[in-house]
Amino acid sequence: MQQDNVSDTGASLDSGVCQSIEQLENYLKSDKTKNAKKFLRTARIGSGSPFRRRFWTEICKYHSKIPQSDSFYDNRAGNDGMASLKSLPKFIDPAFADDFWLQEEGISRLYRIINTVGISYTHVIYAPLLYPVTAVLLHFLPHQEAYKAVCSLMDNNRVHHLDQTPNMYSRTSMTFQKLSRKVSPKTYRWIENSLSTKEDEIVQFFLTWPLWIFRGLPLKYIIRVFDNFLLEGTRALYRSSLLILILYSQFGDGIANSSTPKFGIGNNFSPSRSMRTRRSFTERLRRSFRRSIRATPKVKRKFEMAPLLLDGLVAFVRNSLPSLLSEEEFIEKAYSIRGFSSRLLSKLASSLSIPAISNLASRLPLDISTSKEIVVKQITLNTLDVSVLYFVSEIQSSIANQFQLEQLWSHLPDRYTVVKPYIVFTSNEHGTSLRNFFHMVDAVEPLVILVKTSEADVFGAFCSVAWGSRKKGQKFFGTGETFVFSFGKSETLKVYKWVGYGAPCDTEISAGQQLFQCSVDGLDIGCGALHIPLDMNTGRSDRSSTFDNEPLASSRDFKVIAFEAIAFE
Secondary structure (H helix, E strand, C coil): CCCCCCCCCCCCCCHHHHHHHHHHHHHHHCCCHHHHHHHHHHCCCCCCCCCHHHHHHHHHHHHCCCCCCHHHHHHHHCCHHHHCCCEECCCCCHHHCCCCCCCHHHHHHHHHHHHHHHHHCCCCCCCCCHHHHHHHHCCCCCHHHHHHHHHHHHHCCCCCCCCCCHHHHHHHHHHHHHHHHHHCHHHHHHHHHHECCCHHHHHHHHCCCCHHHHCCCCHHHHHHHHHHHHHHCHHHHHHHHHHHHHHHHHHCCCCCCCCCCCCCHHHCECCCCCHHHHHHHHHHHHHHHHHCCCCCCCCCCCECCHHHHHHHHHHHHHHCHHHHCCHHHHHHHHCCECCCCHHHHHHHHHCCCHHHHHHHHCCCCCCCCCCCCCCCCCCEECCCCHHHHHHHHCCCCCCCCHHHHHHHHCCCCHHHHCCCEEEEEEHHHHCCCHHHHHHHHCCCCCEEEEEEECCCCEEEEEECCCHHHHHHCCCEECCCCCEEEEECCCCCEEEEECCCCCCCCCCCCCHHHHCCEECCCEEEECCCCEEEECCCCEEECCCECCCCECCCCCCCEEEEEEEEEEEEC
8 A cells, every 4th residue: 555655555456357447447448337336345355456547547538527647746846845744725624634544745745646636626625635636546546647536536426426506515414414314314313312412413523424434434444435436426435424323233242242243135235145144244343342342432321412422322333343343344234224225315415505504614624622432633734825826836936845835925915825826036046146136126116035044043023115226316115014033943934014013093002113114224124123134145124113023033143054035026
């Protein structure tokens, strides 16, 4: 597994099974979907099989309306700058963010793909499953193929794979709740009886249904579920989640009454084994649950809140389910549940009211901060449009890294964040002469100045007016959009904007508070905030009444080792 990171592990396929995969490919090419579904449900393919790359790619090609090109991903949005981004689009929900043990290189490519998707699909507002789906794909597909696979799932109109707005996710969750009530009423009644609170808690519990799979099941189980998900879409996830719910409702108390577990018609399973095999299976159920009785909660008691019920279910899935069913048996049982049909799902979805969907959507992203079983990954969600981050990723600064630039760009006036930036001056190439600097930037407006000192301090200023204004007889010039900033040792950005912004109308702004830019005997910004002399080798930073700032450098006087200016096309 981990195509881009580690060697393959697990069982491989012999030549006979390889020929069967060729048969699957023929089913897809001839549009024999039923045959392809049957193959994936019954085929015993090891979770680490290298052949998975082959048929996953074929399934995604089958869904793709327009074949994806490598050029956009490789040459534009997927460049190395995009790969270095440390933040993700706002449509990612951290509750679903599981890397599934991808290594550092794999996680970097995961970020690269998701950010590139953000550029390609600007309409996406909320896509919770995009993160885990992409992470699973990267275990078997090179990142170029994984990107094209994700695009085929986003575009697919054969079946539904990935929700892209809060309303879409709410609709999917409410459909699953209604499906559970219709297909397995006994299980649904158990949910009602287990939660001691109102209907609102039941709705909240079902809102977390994909977490039962992607944050609960072991990876080898997820991979087998994923085989069917790629071809069938959300319907395959419905089956797996409902099976988890049924098993938990029956056995979550560790068989407290020592009753015999039953998988029969009354429990929505169709018998598919011989009586002898089922008895052996039942005995294994009883033994495994006796061993794991302490690993799962007592379901007889009332759960006061949906998060507690969620924790109990996730603990059951992680600790007990693997000893209860193998991944192949899990798929077999999921597809033994009766009552599923496309017509039923369409009927249930169409019966939902728009106000109810919108009301549920207002709860997103998911808040599972009280969960003790699911650790929410600490990720940075950017406040900028992903296309803006693409522009930022192309800045090859020798002073500020991508994370620092991303923070800074969120404070620029909006009209400049959508314009491609470029480095117009750097002391490493153009020398340390302020005269050279003015010559190269006189007509450039606006400008971002970056300074790095011998003490590794990084700071600068946003200059709203071209420095050529000094030739018009103006000693001081600029506007209130000018501001100064600094990065601490932890790379945390501090921005100091003009004190006049937000001041009461009757507040008199002093002359010293309006000294934005000046170039008499050097470069000055604010009333003492930043001074760079003509030789650009040293500088000074102090408190300023213009921006009410702290000194930008760790010492009042500093030595400059790098100076850059960023302009906008």
